[in-house]
Amino acid sequence: MGLMSQPIRRTEDGRFITGRGRYVDDVKMEGAAIGYALRSPYAHAKIMSIDVEAAKSAPGVIGIITGAELEAAGIGHLGAAFPASFLKNRDGTPRVDGDRALLTVDYVRYVGEPVAFVVAESLNAAKDAAEQILVDYEELPAVGLIDEALDPGAPLVWPQAPGNIALDWAQGDEAATDAAFDRAAHVTRIDLVNNRVVVNSMEPRGAFGTYDKVTGQYELYATSQGSHPIADTIAKRILRIPPERLRVITPDVGGGFGLKMSTFAEYPLVLIASEKFGMPVKWMSERTEAFQSDSHGRDLKSHAEMAFDAGGRILGYRIKTDFNLGAYGLGFGPGIQSVVPMFVVGGVYKVPVVYNHVRAVFTNTVPVEAYRGAGRPEAAYIIERIMDLAAREMGLSQDEIRLRNFIQSHEMPFRSYVGAVIDSGDFQRNLHDCLRQADWAGFPARRAEAEKRGKLRGRGLAYYIEKTAGGASAVVISFTPAGRVEVGVGTSAHGQGHETTFAAIVADKLGVPFDSIDLIQGDSIRAPWGGGTGGSRSLWNSGNGILKAADAVIDKGREVAAALMDTAQDAITFEEGAFRVHGTNQFLPLLEVAEAARAGSKLPPELKARLEKGLDSSGTHEEKGDTFPNGCHICELEIDPDTGKVSVISYDVVDDFGFVLNPLIVAGQVHGGVAQGIGQALLENCLYEPGTAQLLSGSFMDYTMPRADDLPSFGFTYNEILCTTNPLGIKGCGEAGTVGAAPAVMNAVLDALWDKGVREVDMPMTALRVWETLQRAAAKAAV
Amino acid sequence: MIDTVTVMFSVNGNDVSAAVEPRTLLVTFLREHLGLTGTHIGCDTSQCGACVVHLDGRSVKSCTMLAVQADGQAVTTIEGLGTPEKLHPMQAAFNENHGLQCGFCTPGMIMSAVDFAQGNPSPTPHEVREWLEGNICRCTGYHNIVASVEAGARAMAKA
Ligand code: FES
Numbered sequence: 001m002g003l004m005s006q007p008i009r010r011t012e013d014g015r016f017i018t019g020r021g022r023y024v025d026d027v028k029m030e031g032a033a034i035g036y037a038l039r040s041p042y043a044h045a046k047i048m049s050i051d052v053e054a055a056k057s058a059p060g061v062i063g064i065i066t067g068a069e070l071e072a073a074g075i076g077h078l079g080a081a082f083p084a085s086f087l088k089n090r091d092g093t094p095r096v097d098g099d100r101a102l103l104t105v106d107y108v109r110y111v112g113e114p115v116a117f118v119v120a121e122s123l124n125a126a127k128d129a130a131e132q133i134l135v136d137y138e139e140l141p142a143v144g145l146i147d148e149a150l151d152p153g154a155p156l157v158w159p160q161a162p163g164n165i166a167l168d169w170a171q172g173d174e175a176a177t178d179a180a181f182d183r184a185a186h187v188t189r190i191d192l193v194n195n196r197v198v199v200n201s202m203e204p205r206g207a208f209g210t211y212d213k214v215t216g217q218y219e220l221y222a223t224s225q226g227s228h229p230i231a232d233t234i235a236k237r238i239l240r241i242p243p244e245r246l247r248v249i250t251p252d253v254g255g256g257f258g259l260k261m262s263t264f265a266e267y268p269l270v271l272i273a274s275e276k277f278g279m280p281v282k283w284m285s286e287r288t289e290a291f292q293s294d295s296h297g298r299d300l301k302s303h304a305e306m307a308f309d310a311g312g313r314i315l316g317y318r319i320k321t322d323f324n325l326g327a328y329g330l331g332f333g334p335g336i337q338s339v340v341p342m343f344v345v346g347g348v349y350k351v352p353v354v355y356n357h358v359r360a361v362f363t364n365t366v367p368v369e370a371y372r373g374a375g376r377p378e379a380a381y382i383i384e385r386i387m388d389l390a391a392r393e394m395g396l397s398q399d400e401i402r403l404r405n406f407i408q409s410h411e412m413p414f415r416s417y418v419g420a421v422i423d424s425g426d427f428q429r430n431l432h433d434c435l436r437q438a439d440w441a442g443f444p445a446r447r448a449e450a451e452k453r454g455k456l457r458g459r460g461l462a463y464y465i466e467k468t469a470g471g472a473s474a475v476v477i478s479f480t481p482a483g484r485v486e487v488g489v490g491t492s493a494h495g496q497g498h499e500t501t502f503a504a505i506v507a508d509k510l511g512v513p514f515d516s517i518d519l520i521q522g523d524s525i526r527a528p529w530g531g532g533t534g535g536s537r538s539l540w541n542s543g544n545g546i547l548k549a550a551d552a553v554i555d556k557g558r559e560v561a562a563a564l565m566d567t568a569q570d571a572i573t574f575e576e577g578a579f580r581v582h583g584t585n586q587f588l589p590l591l592e593v594a595e596a597a598r599a600g601s602k603l604p605p606e607l608k609a610r611l612e613k614g615l616d617s618s619g620t621h622e623e624k625g626d627t628f629p630n631g632c633h634i635c636e637l638e639i640d641p642d643t644g645k646v647s648v649i650s651y652d653v654v655d656d657f658g659f660v661l662n663p664l665i666v667a668g669q670v671h672g673g674v675a676q677g678i679g680q681a682l683l684e685n686c687l688y689e690p691g692t693a694q695l696l697s698g699s700f701m702d703y704t705m706p707r708a709d710d711l712p713s714f715g716f717t718y719n720e721i722l723c724t725t726n727p728l729g730i731k732g733c734g735e736a737g738t739v740g741a742a743p744a745v746m747n748a749v750l751d752a753l754w755d756k757g758v759r760e761v762d763m764p765m766t767a768l769r770v771w772e773t774l775q776r777a778a779a780k781a782a783v
Numbered sequence: 784m785i786d787t788v789t790v791m792f793s794v795n796g797n798d799v800s801a802a803v804e805p806r807t808l809l810v811t812f813l814r815e816h817l818g819l820t821g822t823h824i825g826c827d828t829s830q831c832g833a834c835v836v837h838l839d840g841r842s843v844k845s846c847t848m849l850a851v852q853a854d855g856q857a858v859t860t861i862e863g864l865g866t867p868e869k870l871h872p873m874q875a876a877f878n879e880n881h882g883l884q885c886g887f888c889t890p891g892m893i894m895s896a897v898d899f900a901q902g903n904p905s906p907t908p909h910e911v912r913e914w915l916e917g918n919i920c921r922c923t924g925y926h927n928i929v930a931s932v933e934a935g936a937r938a939m940a941k942a
């Protein structure tokens with residue numbers, strides 16, 4: 001039996017469980033100095049002057065870099081990933097991103113924006129010196145919240161963005177949608193806040209840079225989700241050097257969740273510092289610093305309306321969303337609520353017409369970028385909350401309203417109104433399976449029992465869909481003289497277990513021993529080009545790419561084997577890792593053929609010349625065709641009305657990820673994703689103070705991370721409904737848990753509180769907020 | 784000239800003596816002076832548990848104490864618990880039960896779990912969750928960590 005589809009234990013674990021992982025902070029370099037970023041304490045201020053003289057002569061200080069100096073040296077700025085022509089306002093005018101220098105020169109626009117970069121012999125020396133830098137700030141009025149920024153007369157973050165609108169974008173047909181609402185028998189309306197969260201990978205960001213003045217080469221170790229995009233940005237946009245002069249290496253990475261896709265200022269800064277001061281320079285973020293300087297996630301407010309006919313069938317869907325972009329449009333920021341989720345705003349339903357109007361709002365806060373799911377959890381949250389409410393209003397059960405509106409399997413491939421082509425899926429089956437798994441029918445008895453204990457029990461259902469695939473990451477399979485198989489990929493794991501899953505594909509396809517395979521990833525020079533890992537598409541990219549590259553290996557191997565065994569190519573078959581001469585017992589194992597091809601001495605000259613690289617081959621999966629992971633989540637929880645505490649009792653998921661390559665790893669991805677969704681729904685909240693835009697939740701003391709005792713064990717099963725648009729038949733599983741979880745939890749909270757007269761709930765439903773909500777409802781009932 | 788003090792203790796069975804700045808945290812000493820980078824730093828408020836080591840067999844957050852406070856005691860880090868060739872049963876249980884993804888929280892989780900299991904050979908999931916309250920993991924949702932600790936505790940009791 002092959003390794004694919006087996007729950008193989010992870011090979012990478014060996015180093016992590018014994019403390020032998022190598023993260024950026026573990027990299028040692030002789031004579032290295034430490035970099036430290038001095039950050040703005042103000043949300044908005046004009047910088048009148050920066051005096052670094054006293055700090056420069058502080059003990060242990062090597063030097064200080066300021067923005068003025070970088071400007072003078074012609075160092076480039078950070079920016080957004082989307083070209084202006086690709087993402088613009090609905091009236092065709094360009095969006096505004098602002099302009100983000102590595103170190104700001106004239107203004108600071110959020111608390112934590114870097115102002116100077118101190119390099120010293122130790123972190124303590126750098127921090128001590130930073131305290132002696134005299135920055136003369138003239139404080140300006142600041143806006144941190146969406147509502148504050150949209151207030152007429154609000155201070156502007158950017159003068160070129162009136163009303164603080166960075167982007168005013170829409171999809172769909174406004175007039176046709178309005179017409180659908182005119183015909184509606186019922187309209188459900190909802191206002192929702194999607195709270196701001198901090199990514200908080202357990203390893204903070206970090207970078208270690210060296211510059212070799214003899215060769216002019218730069219080398220950067222960075223906590224990233226892909227070395228190539230960061231290398232491209234730094235070389236082309238910031239340092240403006242030929243790309244071959246920079247090598248970016250991503251060693252072990254302690255979680256990313258979208259945060260580590262982007263190039264952050266400190267990464268080029270350690271390179272610039274290394275060049276300037278003549279030694280390797282390391283910068284590691286501390287946690288408090290991470291809260292201020294990492295890109296955040298979510299932070300949007302939506303008003304949504306759904307029009308139904310008398311039978312509870314959707315006629316049209318209208319959404320108006322304002323999202324907090326922060327002070328700069330960086331990385332994927334401007335696209336997260338607009339183009340990224342645009343194909344899934346209608347969820348799994350037949351929505352005949354949609355109008356989705358989205359505005360990006362500048363505020364004096366750290367930029368908001370990708371966080372697990374990036375726009376798709378937000379889209380799922382809106383539609384699954386409104387479907388839940390609509391069912392209540394129309395007197396339908398939660399399953400019935402969905403069954404009436406599901407896109408049916410027999411209608412697939414289905415082209416949705418928003419332009420998604422959903423190739424495959426069986427929403428009905430997953431829903432039914434999940435209802436059974438969660439014992440949906442037995443809920444009334446459990447609720448009655450809870451009531452006897454004084455607890456409010458609720459259940460929530462959500463059916464999510466997300467769209468993934470896309471981008472191209474190359475694969476190179478090569479054979480070393482030592483008999484090992486190296487698989488270079490342009491994706492870059494940071495917890496996903498690619499060393500195990502990718503090796504399983506290679507082992508199955510080529511019949512080589514699993515433990516003879518080495519994955520080469522996260523290296524902008526040694527690994528082939530790729531967009532890194534993000535968006536649940538690494539297996540789509542690299543897995544399908546491996547199939548292609550492996551086919552090329554076998555084709556070449558057949559030629560070589562034919563020559564070596566002195567027979568015709570069409571007499572050769574490839575089975576179980578060996579080339580066999582049909583009808584004889586003659587055979588040669590692949591690794592021997594590879595070695596002969598590499599050495600070349602036994603090959604005919606023509607073949608030797610043609611196979612200069614032996615059997616080494618590359619492959620890139622470039623076929624079009626999106627994938628649509630989808631599934632049903634059911635959450636059951638209890639609320640203590642006296643304290644407001646919410647306890648998640650059970651959590652069930654039935655997913656369709658297409659082909660499941662490693663069930664163990666896939667389950668782990670779902671667990672982690674669901675935990676992040678539950679965290680956002682019940683615990684996590686990033687707060688900026690109204691009026692000052694000071695960050696209030698700046699550490700683990702005041703930002704509640706989900707902990708082991710906040711979560712239940714999860715029930716997870718799946719139906720393998722193969723994707724028809726890629727050879728492996730996979731759909732992607734990395735973000736799915738997060739996409740489905742928040743609406744399932746919040747629907748359950750609302751269900752628990754409904755009979756108490758509660759009609760509106762917003763994330764996070766912390767104990768305090770639940771308690772206040774119950775008090776308000778009781779007061780209202782008493783009037 | 785920065786004042787230093789001399790500390791002496793054993794780390795993973797080896798005697799160590801060094802002159803350190805008095806403000807040096809134990810975690811910094813382990814990572815920077817001894818190169819034992821398996822002990823991680825995940826926060827600056829003593830919340831995450833990535834830095835858990837054993838001091839005379841009991842788990843402590845090594846970011847929460849100074850190196851000088853360990854003077855005269857026995858420190859065990861993840862590197863001293865087991866080796867790739869001879870894993871500690873708790874390490875093996877984390878691998879077997881997919882109790883880790885990025886691996887960053889893992890050394891602290893395992894060190895904390897070993898201390899826990901020494902006092903509780905057959906814990907319930909609830910007890911494991913309560914104990915692990917001081918260790919944050921962002922990747923796994925804890926499900927498989929809880930399974931790992933349960934299995935590891937049973938294996939330790941048998942070993
Ligand atoms: S590093 Fe977070 S508790 Fe020690």
Ligand code: FES
Nearest residue numbers: 884885888920922
């Ligand atoms: S495995 Fe990544 S933080 Fe726990």
